[in-house]
Amino acid sequence: MTARVVTDPDAAVADIGSGATVLIGGFGVAGQPVELIEALVRNGAEALTVASNNAGNGDEGLAALVGQKRVRRIVCSFPRQSDSWCFDERYRAGDIELDLVPQGNLAERIRAGGAGIGGFFTPVGYGTQLAEGKETRIIDGVGHVLEEPIKADFALIKADTADEAGNLTFRKTARNFGPIMATAAHHTIVQVREVVPIGAMDPEVVVTPGIHVSTIVPTEATQR
Amino acid sequence: MNDQVLSKEQIAERVAKDIPRGAFVNLGIGQPTKVSNYLGADSDIVLHTENGMLGMGAEAHGDDIDPDLINAGKIPVTELPGAAYFHHADSFAMMRGGHLDTCVLGAYQVSANGDLANWHTGEPDAIPAVGGAMDLAIGAKETLVMMSLQTKDGRCKLVGECTYPVTGVGCVSRIYTERAVFVIEKDGVAVRDLFGTTMTELESIVGVPLRDATSERVA
Numbered sequence: 001m002t003a004r005v006v007t008d009p010d011a012a013v014a015d016i017g018s019g020a021t022v023l024i025g026g027f028g029v030a031g032q033p034v035e036l037i038e039a040l041v042r043n044g045a046e047a048l049t050v051a052s053n054n055a056g057n058g059d060e061g062l063a064a065l066v067g068q069k070r071v072r073r074i075v076c077s078f079p080r081q082s083d084s085w086c087f088d089e090r091y092r093a094g095d096i097e098l099d100l101v102p103q104g105n106l107a108e109r110i111r112a113g114g115a116g117i118g119g120f121f122t123p124v125g126y127g128t129q130l131a132e133g134k135e136t137r138i139i140d141g142v143g144h145v146l147e148e149p150i151k152a153d154f155a156l157i158k159a160d161t162a163d164e165a166g167n168l169t170f171r172k173t174a175r176n177f178g179p180i181m182a183t184a185a186h187h188t189i190v191q192v193r194e195v196v197p198i199g200a201m202d203p204e205v206v207v208t209p210g211i212h213v214s215t216i217v218p219t220e221a222t223q224r
Numbered sequence: 225m226n227d228q229v230l231s232k233e234q235i236a237e238r239v240a241k242d243i244p245r246g247a248f249v250n251l252g253i254g255q256p257t258k259v260s261n262y263l264g265a266d267s268d269i270v271l272h273t274e275n276g277m278l279g280m281g282a283e284a285h286g287d288d289i290d291p292d293l294i295n296a297g298k299i300p301v302t303e304l305p306g307a308a309y310f311h312h313a314d315s316f317a318m319m320r321g322g323h324l325d326t327c328v329l330g331a332y333q334v335s336a337n338g339d340l341a342n343w344h345t346g347e348p349d350a351i352p353a354v355g356g357a358m359d360l361a362i363g364a365k366e367t368l369v370m371m372s373l374q375t376k377d378g379r380c381k382l383v384g385e386c387t388y389p390v391t392g393v394g395c396v397s398r399i400y401t402e403r404a405v406f407v408i409e410k411d412g413v414a415v416r417d418l419f420g421t422t423m424t425e426l427e428s429i430v431g432v433p434l435r436d437a438t439s440e441r442v443a
Contacts, residue, residue, distance in 0.1 A: 027275045027276075027294075027298075027312075028275075028294055028298035029291055029294075029298075030275070030291060030292050030293070030294050030298075031292075077353070077354055077355050077356070078353045078354065078355040079351060079352075079353055080351040080352065080353035081353075084351070087351075088351050091351060092349065092351075098352075100352050100353070100354055101354075102354050102355075102356070102357070102358035102359050103274065103312070103316065103354070103355050103356040103359055104274070104312075104313075104315075104316025104317075104319065104320060104356060104358075104359030104363070105316075105358075105359070106312075107311075107312035107313040107315070107316050108313055108316065108317070110313070111313040122320065123320070123362050124320060124358050124359045124362045124363065124392075125358050125362075126362075126392075126393065127339075127390060127392070127393035128358060128389065128390050128391065128392070128393075129344070129389045129390075130354065130358070143393070170309075170311075171292045172277075172290065172292040172293040172303070172309055173273070173275050173276050173277055173292060173293055173294055173295075173309065174291075174292040175276055175309055175310070175311050176275055176276050176311060176312050177311070177312050178311065179311040180311055180312060180313045207311075
């Protein structure tokens with residue numbers, strides 16, 4: 001099966017409706033699917049649940065979604081930054097629910113979601129505020145916390161190259177959350193620098209197999 | 225023994241001296257990053273950055289800046305020969321799975337039994353953010369803290385019990401400060417090195433019992 005190649009980011013995200021759960025890739029600017037997020041801002045969907053490492057910077061992209069009160073709940077490891085004023089304001093006003101998750105637990109919860117794992121016990125966070133109310137267990141003498149999987153309706157990620165089968169390669173630290181988010185969503189929409197024909201990508205270099213990819217959006221702006 | 229208390233640079237140098245050759249190391253954001261300046265080129269130490277890389281090189285400048293190549297502090301860095309990239313779940317599995325030898329973190333407070341507080345002031349209006357702090361504190365084989373011994377208003381940061389929300393329980397093994405290196409032992413805190421400070425002076429600053437281990441040579 002081939003993935004759908006769509007050149008218009010707005011068309012690629014058109015199916016994301018109000019109330020959807022959306023994973024958004026990127027760590028800082030590296031791996032951030034900027035054009036797809038901007039298209040989601042234009043799309044108008046509300047009451048979204050978003051999982052992303054950060055909660056938006058400045059006034060654009062995810063920050064704009066948050067600032068426009070369109071994110072009901074955010075699952076995130078590091079919302080506070082020097083330029084996270086959109087989130088800060090909404091959080092202090094009580095307009096947004098925050099599920100603060102240690103970064104590795106966030107990654108593993110997404111991985112579990114994509115791998116059909118019903119949750120896992122991790123030592124990270126044990127004995128801290130972030131484990132309050134969660135089931136715990138002592139394993140090999142070490143306290144562990146039960147963390148639940150994260151699954152989503154959509155994932156918006158950025159890769160380097162895609163072939164028309166949806167196979168993806170990534171570039172340097174821009175890989176970050178992309179490969180795991182691709183597995184945990186019903187529909188994974190990927191913006192890429194380049195799309196190549198089937199057969200043009202060495203199967204040995206594929207990081208994310210096309211089975212996890214629904215829609216590919218080649219974007220000019222992702223070219224370095 | 226040094227005659228003077230250490231500068232921040234000297235604390236970083238002191239931490240670097242204790243990291244064994246060939247170790248896999250994660251340096252936290254901020255002061256701990258300075259430790260990399262004192263890891264000799266022949267140390268064979270490999271730096272890990274939790275956003276998905278082993279073999280991280282120095283900060284990138286000018287034409288070497290690549291927006292796809294950043295460290296956990298989101299600062300552009302370079303890659304060294306032998307570097308590897310991986311996704312976030314692999315990166316934290318590597319850490320949590322006990323494959324990383326050492327991490328160096330900053331702290332608001334460390335308790336006498338090695339509890340670490342470095343993620344949240346707990347103030348009602350503060351926006352919480354944790355990032356990889358909890359994963360690092362628990363995941364590495366040993367967690368070293370480098371910090372000033374006291375806050376700006378003179379309160380000691382090595383405490384009987386943390387008053388800030390904790391990052392991890394019993395996870396710190398050593399604390400490097402401008403006045404002393406502390407080792408968290410099973411039954412208390414030992415002082416391994418003193419810098420421009422006598423044991424008596426240190427005891428007047430630190431409100432927990434201290435064992436003088438300055439004459440013991442550590443292998």
